[in-house]
Amino acid sequence: MAPVAPRSGDAIFANIERVNAELFTLTYGAIVRQLLTDLEEVEEVNKQLDQMGYNIGIRLIDEFLAKSNVSRCVDFRETAEVIAKVGFKMFLGVTASVTNWDAEGTCCSIVLEDNPLVDFVELPDNCQGLYYCNILSGVIRGALDMVSMKAEVTWLRDALRGDDVFELQVKLLKQVPEEYPYKDDE
Amino acid sequence: MQFFGGSEISPSPPAPTASGNNGHMLYVFNRNGICLLYREWNRPLHTLNAQQDHKLMFGLLFSLKSLTAKMDPTSSEKGNLGVPQLPGQGCSFHSFRTNTYKLSFMETPSGIKIILVTHPRTGDLRESLKYIYNLYVEYVVKNPLYTPGAPIRSELFNTTLDQYVRGIA
Numbered sequence: 001m002a003p004v005a006p007r008s009g010d011a012i013f014a015n016i017e018r019v020n021a022e023l024f025t026l027t028y029g030a031i032v033r034q035l036l037t038d039l040e041e042v043e044e045v046n047k048q049l050d051q052m053g054y055n056i057g058i059r060l061i062d063e064f065l066a067k068s069n070v071s072r073c074v075d076f077r078e079t080a081e082v083i084a085k086v087g088f089k090m091f092l093g094v095t096a097s098v099t100n101w102d103a104e105g106t107c108c109s110i111v112l113e114d115n116p117l118v119d120f121v122e123l124p125d126n127c128q129g130l131y132y133c134n135i136l137s138g139v140i141r142g143a144l145d146m147v148s149m150k151a152e153v154t155w156l157r158d159a160l161r162g163d164d165v166f167e168l169q170v171k172l173l174k175q176v177p178e179e180y181p182y183k184d185d186e
Numbered sequence: 187m188q189f190f191g192g193s194e195i196s197p198s199p200p201a202p203t204a205s206g207n208n209g210h211m212l213y214v215f216n217r218n219g220i221c222l223l224y225r226e227w228n229r230p231l232h233t234l235n236a237q238q239d240h241k242l243m244f245g246l247l248f249s250l251k252s253l254t255a256k257m258d259p260t261s262s263e264k265g266n267l268g269v270p271q272l273p274g275q276g277c278s279f280h281s282f283r284t285n286t287y288k289l290s291f292m293e294t295p296s297g298i299k300i301i302l303v304t305h306p307r308t309g310d311l312r313e314s315l316k317y318i319y320n321l322y323v324e325y326v327v328k329n330p331l332y333t334p335g336a337p338i339r340s341e342l343f344n345t346t347l348d349q350y351v352r353g354i355a
Contacts, residue, residue, distance in 0.1 A: 058334055059327045061296050066316070066323045072295050146217075146296045178297070180248055181219035182241060 006070045006082075009089025016067070016090065025119045032132060042129040049131070053138020054145075061143040064090065076172050077101070079149070080108050083140060083170075092116055100169075109156060110140075112166040123160050132160050137168055148176045208305035209351040210287060214322065216335060217297025219244045222326075223338045225347060247291060247299060254279045280312055290315055298322070302351070314354050321346055 031052075035045045064070070068086050073079040084096035094116060100109040117133050131137075137153035144151045150173040157163035214223040221240040234242065255261075258277050281290040288308050292300045292315035300315050300322075325343035326332055332340070 062294070062298065062319075062327045063323045065294050065296055066320045070295075148217075148297070178217070180245075182245070 006086070007068055009068075009086040009095065012067050012086070012090045013093055018093075021093070021116055022119075025116055028117050028135070029121065032130075036127065036130075042127055046129075046131050046134050049134035050138040050141075053135035053140075054142035055138075056135070057139040057142020057144075058146050060091070060139060061146040064143065075105060076149070077105050077108075079144070079147075080110065080170060083143075084110050087143075088112070106172040108170055110168045110170060112168070115159070115166050118160055121160060128161070131155050131158065133158070133166065140168070140170060144170075144172075148178070150174050150176065208308060209354075210303040210305075212303070212318075212347070212351065213240065213243055213299075213301040214338070215240075215244055215247075215299040215301075218335065220335060221337070223343075225344065225351075227348070227351070243301065244299075247301065250282075251278050251293075281310075292316065292319065294319060308354075311354065314350075318347065318350070321350065 032045070032049070035048055036042070039045050039048060064087060068082075068090065070082055070086065073082060080098045084098045088094055088096045088110075092115075094112065094114045096110045096112045098108055098110055101107070115133065117136070121132060123130060123132065134155070137155065141151055141153045152171045152173055154169050154171075155167070156169050157165055157167035159166055209227045211227065211229050212223070212225045213221060216222055219241075221244070224236065224240065232239075255277055261277070278293060279291065281288060283289075283306050286306060288304050288306045290302045290304065290308075290311040292312065298319065300318055302311060302315060302318070304311070321343065325340055325346065326338050327334075329340065332338070
């Protein structure tokens with residue numbers, strides 16, 4: 001049996017069940033709005049969004065793997081490319097680009113020019129510290145965690161704060177080897 | 187079929203390789219060695235209690251995988267036997283056959299292991315295991331009431347799985 005080639009982001013996106021983009025954007029907006037009301041502190045909202053993203057990410061990875069036929073990535077460079085080209089396309093319908101690699105190949109930037117989460121959004125003055133799309137960084141962190149890569153994901157540029165694009169920095173902290181989970185005396 | 191999202195599972199299931207009631211049992215493990223699911227259809231002999239049985243199965247797969255990677259003549263990177271590997275590193279086996287049964291195995295990069303034990307004359311089940319993984323995604327992962335890492339208690343998933351396995355093995 002020949003190995004099945006990974007499917008392209010476009011092919012998966014075409015076959016996947018989708019919701020109306022505006023519904024999606026507005027629902028996300030409503031969540032953020034509610035969090036701001038409930039938690040009051042912008043910093044807390046950032047944290048909460050990241051945690052929500054993480055919880056999504058640890059489930060989303062299985063759907064991603066099941067539908068994309070991606071097997072394993074040779075190195076972190078390939079992983080980042082797959083996130084940007086297949087992952088973002090499959091779940092958000094946009095493609096991102098990967099730039100700014102450091103010399104060791106463990107840290108890069110994912111640049112999003114088009115971000116469906118922020119249509120209709122303007123940050124008011126009292127929310128300037130808010131990372132509106134912080135859920136995305138959580139999703140990436142959670143998904144990478146499930147494939148044994150501990151990563152740190154931070155926003156470098158945010159179009160809602162006056163930058164021209166969205167830029168996420170993904171830094172690979174360590175890869176966790178698979179270990180035998182049981183103790184001998186159990 | 188109706189799923190949570192109302193969508194059909196894609197890709198559609200592979201064509202059956204055999205028919206009849208030849209599925210013996212199925213295990214699903216997660217990366218921490220927790221047995222998420224154990225289904226049994228035809229297994230007259232039980233020598234161990236369930237917990238020991240799951241541990242034995244997981245241990246067998248773990249060692250066998252490490253052994254297959256160690257024996258790989260095509261790869262230059264040689265880990266030492268027993269030294270932990272990164273998931274996905276090294277090669278792995280997908281089935282073995284004895285004179286009385288066949289064990290098919292699939293592992294995803296996220297560490298989900300699916301093991302199906304069938305009649306020894308069952309054909310290649312790799313595509314079928316992939317389909318079972320898709321079922322797991324639709325019925326378990328997407329179920330908001332399911333806690334990741336906990337044993338699966340979903341009647342719907344069990345019924346669908348039983349039906350599917352009956353169709354392929």
